[in-house]
Amino acid sequence: MSLSGERLLSALRETGAFLKGHFLLTSGRHSADYIEKFRLLERPHLVAEVCQEWKRRLEGQDITIVVGPAVGGIVLAYELARQLGCRYAFAEGESHSRELRRGFVIGPDDRAVVVDDVVTTGGSLMATVKAVRQMGASLVAAAILVYRGQQPLNWDVPLEILLHLPLETYPPDDCPLCQKGESLVIPKRSSLSR
Numbered sequence: 384m385s386l387s388g389e390r391l392l393s394a395l396r397e398t399g400a401f402l403k404g405h406f407l408l409t410s411g412r413h414s415a416d417y418i419e420k421f422r423l424l425e426r427p428h429l430v431a432e433v434c435q436e437w438k439r440r441l442e443g444q445d446i447t448i449v450v451g452p453a454v455g456g457i458v459l460a461y462e463l464a465r466q467l468g469c470r471y472a473f474a475e476g477e478s479h480s481r482e483l484r485r486g487f488v489i490g491p492d493d494r495a496v497v498v499d500d501v502v503t504t505g506g507s508l509m510a511t512v513k514a515v516r517q518m519g520a521s522l523v524a525a526a527i528l529v530y531r532g533q534q535p536l537n538w539d540v541p542l543e544i545l546l547h548l549p550l551e552t553y554p555p556d557d558c559p560l561c562q563k564g565e566s567l568v569i570p571k572r573s574s575l576s577r
């Protein structure tokens with residue numbers, strides 16, 4: 384069974400992925416809403432369902448590699464590549480500058496899909512797109528689990544967004560939660576990247 388947006392939303396609810404408070408997002412913006420994607424990513428059967436839906440949408444595109452930004456993107460890239468029968472790689476580094484390390488080789492013969500979990504501004508995913516293009520590969524699509532931004536993403540890459548959930552975010556210098564003096568929660572991420 385593949386995963387509709389509605390099914391994904393209820394899976395995120397049922398697994399306790401939605402948190403309320405005052406959070407610092409990877410994008411640097413603040414929000415009262417946080418999606419802890421690992422509530423979903425820690426369940427392989429849900430990751431498999433998500434990837435089945437992308438596989439369906441990407442049918443016949445001759446994908447040779449799936450690339451995701453660490454850390455959540457590794458889980459999704461691995462499973463999508465497993466289902467498509469191709470390679471996967473991951474990009475590391477700070478949010479807006481990602482690179483492929485570990486000797487991953489991507490070249491002009493590759494048709495790549497980049498994949499990410501929860502996207503607010505798309506900074507780290509765009510940085511991954513850039514890294515893949517710099518290595519000469521053709522970019523077939525960018526696959527996003529949840530896009531939580533409010534403006535449409537105007538990218539020169541076809542987007543496969545499974546769930547668009549516009550959630551309010553604020554710049555740090557104009558955040559009503561900061562103004563109320565609510566303490567800021569910095570979600571614990573990898574010390575290397577996210």
Ligand SMILES: [Zn+2]
Pocket residue numbers: 405413414555558559560561562567
């Ligand atoms: Zn704030």
